[in-house]
Amino acid sequence: MSQRTPWEVQKSVIYALFLREVNVRFSAGKLGYFWVIFEPLMQILVFVMVKVLLFGNNSNFDYHVFITLGFIGFNIFRHVVDRSLGAFSANKGLYAYKQVKPIDALIARLLVEVLVTIVIAIIFILVGLYFDFDMNPKNLGMVIFAYLWLIIFAFSVGLLVAVISLFFESFKKVVKILLSPLMFVSAVFYSMQDLPQAVGSLLYYNPLAHFMEMIHGYYFFVLDDGFVDYQYMAIWTVIPIYLGLLLYRKLEKGIISI
Amino acid sequence: MIELQNVTKYFRTPQGKHYILKNSTFSIPSDVNIGILGRNGAGKSTLMKMLGKIEFPNEGKIISDKSFSWVMGVGGGFQNNMTGRANVKFVCRIYGKSKAEIDRSIEFVKEFSELGDYFEMPIKTYSSGMKSRLTFGLSLAFDFDYLLIDETLSVGDARFRKKSKEALMKKIESCNVLLVSHDMGTLRDICDVGIVSHNAKLHYFDDIKDAIEMYQDINKKG
Numbered sequence: 382m383s384q385r386t387p388w389e390v391q392k393s394v395i396y397a398l399f400l401r402e403v404n405v406r407f408s409a410g411k412l413g414y415f416w417v418i419f420e421p422l423m424q425i426l427v428f429v430m431v432k433v434l435l436f437g438n439n440s441n442f443d444y445h446v447f448i449t450l451g452f453i454g455f456n457i458f459r460h461v462v463d464r465s466l467g468a469f470s471a472n473k474g475l476y477a478y479k480q481v482k483p484i485d486a487l488i489a490r491l492l493v494e495v496l497v498t499i500v501i502a503i504i505f506i507l508v509g510l511y512f513d514f515d516m517n518p519k520n521l522g523m524v525i526f527a528y529l530w531l532i533i534f535a536f537s538v539g540l541l542v543a544v545i546s547l548f549f550e551s552f553k554k555v556v557k558i559l560l561s562p563l564m565f566v567s568a569v570f571y572s573m574q575d576l577p578q579a580v581g582s583l584l585y586y587n588p589l590a591h592f593m594e595m596i597h598g599y600y601f602f603v604l605d606d607g608f609v610d611y612q613y614m615a616i617w618t619v620i621p622i623y624l625g626l627l628l629y630r631k632l633e634k635g636i637i638s639i
Numbered sequence: 640m641i642e643l644q645n646v647t648k649y650f651r652t653p654q655g656k657h658y659i660l661k662n663s664t665f666s667i668p669s670d671v672n673i674g675i676l677g678r679n680g681a682g683k684s685t686l687m688k689m690l691g692k693i694e695f696p697n698e699g700k701i702i703s704d705k706s707f708s709w710v711m712g713v714g715g716g717f718q719n720n721m722t723g724r725a726n727v728k729f730v731c732r733i734y735g736k737s738k739a740e741i742d743r744s745i746e747f748v749k750e751f752s753e754l755g756d757y758f759e760m761p762i763k764t765y766s767s768g769m770k771s772r773l774t775f776g777l778s779l780a781f782d783f784d785y786l787l788i789d790e791t792l793s794v795g796d797a798r799f800r801k802k803s804k805e806a807l808m809k810k811i812e813s814c815n816v817l818l819v820s821h822d823m824g825t826l827r828d829i830c831d832v833g834i835v836s837h838n839a840k841l842h843y844f845d846d847i848k849d850a851i852e853m854y855q856d857i858n859k860k861g
Contacts, residue, residue: 385735390733390735397728397732401729405721472718474719474762475718476693477693477709477716478709478716478733479693479709480733480734637693637694638695
């Protein structure tokens with residue numbers, strides 16, 4: 382057999398796992414396509430309604446767009462972390478092939494989530510253009526950069542929790558339980574500037590809130606990134622990925638041969 | 640050439656370490672077909688997995704410049720919720736086959752394995768004989784230096800066993816095989832040299848017949 386470089390091998394493995402994941406997620410009978418679109422749509426509609434009913438339609442920015450940006454960002458984080466938890470065990474049968482490493486499964490799942498998010502984003506952009514929402518971002522480049530950073534952050538956290546849950550099975554459950562209420566403390570559907578000081582300084586410790594503020598701050602002319610601490614976000618990106626990779630390297634052989 | 644350098648392999652059990660290999664240094668010459676014998680639990684499958692690089696020595700190294708297939712074990716090596724076809728496609732992709740090659744391999748495996756409609760069904764619906772047919776058929780679609788076969792030739796019905804054996808005889812004209820089997824006839828027909836795994840040691844024999852003799856002696860002693 383012709384020799385391929387390790388990188389070529391890994392690329393073909395990730396690609397094969399990616400296609401497998403897409404196939405499983407969107408196979409007939411599972412309504413995969415439907416849920417992917419329906420979930421964020423419901424979130425957005427519910428929160429827009431709650432906001433309009435309780436507080437009236439008095440924002441000085443387009444609240445529909447604000448909340449859509451927030452949920453796209455929050456969902457990618459939640460889904461990447463959630464899917465990472467099961468990635469190692471879901472592909473166990475395939476470790477019979479020496480090319481397939483557990484981390485490839487993690488990367489493949491990340492790529493599926495990125496693909497899904499891109500599709501959703503395109504659909505929402507088309508909807509936004511059609512209904513004439515505020516589709517004029519202050520700094521599109523920085524908005525995209527914020528999302529890309531968020532994806533890396535999500536992968537970083539996903540890797541760490543996936544590795545930790547190898548030690549403690551119940552850790553998985555804890556993470557899954559925490560992921561939903563996280564939505565309420567992550568500045569997804571409100572801006573930090575509207576919160577009382579005390580609450581704001583508490584939410585400051587949630588890195589996800591910084592990402593949301595960064596996205597919103599660069600999209601809307603009337604908002605800014607005053608709340609955002611870039612150094613804090615960087616620490617939250619680098620430390621989990623460092624610890625995650627460190628533990629993963631020690632455990633890889635064990636994950637393969639269980 | 641396959642070289643084992645000071646290889647130690649054990650499993651932790653509540654009673655302490657259970658050794659499969661203890662500081663084994665060993666070399667297996669090239670271009671021979673190798674039969675591996677040993678009693679249940681002697682570590683034959685673990686040795687195969689170490690050669691296939693999905694199980695790793697606790698100490699020491701295994702060095703070889705040859706390419707090895709995956710370990711064709713009874714029932715192993717497939718993702719249960721994927722169909723036979725999807726599994727074949729997956730394996731072709733990870734070995735870097737092109738689209739045209741993948742299509743050709745799928746056709747070949749489908750025909751060889753004689754799974755019929757089951758080829759489009761998830762692996763979890765397969766019997767262990769069917770899994771063996773699929774994994775063996777799939778391995779024939781690749782060119783390895785060594786095929787790692789762990790008992791799979793001894794499952795399936797008589798007719799398919801005969802067909803597999805014939806296919807294997809043809810295949811080993813261009814490659815070699817490492818074969819774990821409890822069927823002395825198959826070992827004698829296919830293998831040139833033999834290794835007996837016993838009491839955490841490997842015993843090498845230039846002639847498979849001598850290996851079979853030692854294995855039978857071990858069994859008599861009980």
